[in-house]
Amino acid sequence: MLHRPITVAGIEVFPLCDAVGPMGDSIRRPMREMFPGGCHGEPDEWILHFHCYLLRDAAGRTALVDTGIGPSDSPASSWAPVPGALGTELARVGTAPEEVEAVVITHLHSDHASGAVVAGAPAFPNARYVLQRAEIDAAAETVLDHVVRPLGERVQAVDGGAEVLPGIRVLLAPGHTPGHQVVQVGDLLLTGDLVLHPVQLENPRVTYLYDDDPELAAATRVELLDRVRAERGMIGTAHFAEPFTRIV
Numbered sequence: 001m002l003h004r005p006i007t008v009a010g011i012e013v014f015p016l017c018d019a020v021g022p023m024g025d026s027i028r029r030p031m032r033e034m035f036p037g038g039c040h041g042e043p044d045e046w047i048l049h050f051h052c053y054l055l056r057d058a059a060g061r062t063a064l065v066d067t068g069i070g071p072s073d074s075p076a077s078s079w080a081p082v083p084g085a086l087g088t089e090l091a092r093v094g095t096a097p098e099e100v101e102a103v104v105i106t107h108l109h110s111d112h113a114s115g116a117v118v119a120g121a122p123a124f125p126n127a128r129y130v131l132q133r134a135e136i137d138a139a140a141e142t143v144l145d146h147v148v149r150p151l152g153e154r155v156q157a158v159d160g161g162a163e164v165l166p167g168i169r170v171l172l173a174p175g176h177t178p179g180h181q182v183v184q185v186g187d188l189l190l191t192g193d194l195v196l197h198p199v200q201l202e203n204p205r206v207t208y209l210y211d212d213d214p215e216l217a218a219a220t221r222v223e224l225l226d227r228v229r230a231e232r233g234m235i236g237t238a239h240f241a242e243p244f245t246r247i248v
């Protein structure tokens with residue numbers, strides 16, 4: 001699905017819609033189990049979008065945030081609507097994989113990291129891949145084999161806040177996974193899975209069934225959403241139907 005870009009603090013932010021669809025039966029549960037206490041009559045069918053974001057500054061330098069669900073045989077194929085359309089979406093906004101200077105992987109879940117490596121080699125051959133060290137340290141062997149090890153020296157492991165490109169920063173936002181990170185551009189926060197569904201905007205304390213540490217995830221969500229709200233800023237989400245939401 002085509003989503004429109006915005007410009008924040010001089011940086012163009014292109015939402016790239018990798019896929020749209022429901023979760024597969026292997027992990028789908030009723031909404032009241034997915035978001036305990038958060039659902040009040042929502043339809044039980046959750047149609048997820050899977051968004052990555054391309055950031056391009058005035059000098060033409062680019063950073064990609066997340067790499068989507070990957071090809072037909074990706075680890076996400078057990079539950080997500082593979083193949084993803086990231087390559088087509090990148091071409092639509094005029095960026096070749098070779099031109100991407102930095103790839104931020106918010107976390108190593110299969111719907112965010114499966115486009116990082118293609119046929120055993122980095123899909124963005126000239127990019128640094130920015131990951132929190134805590135995320136790598138907590139990763140399963142299969143994830144290390146499929147994503148992290150093939151990237152080799154292209155991995156840039158960071159601890160907490162770090163600048164990716166001028167005006168583009170990552171922040172550690174743990175809970176959904178141990179080393180989950182978000183991306184700050186001006187007053188826009190690209191949230192990864194800090195926020196999964198709009199019910200968590202109504203009540204940020206509503207947890208998600210597949211959070212690694214639900215209480216920590218909720219505390220992180222409350223803190224970061226409060227910060228965005230204080231600036232009357234926006235979030236760019238991975239799984240909402242509309243990429244951008246202003247927090248008021």
Ligand SMILES: [Zn+2]
Pocket residue numbers: 001003016017018019020049050051241
């Ligand atoms: Zn979309």
Ligand SMILES: [Zn+2]
Pocket residue numbers: 107109176193
């Ligand atoms: Zn996730």
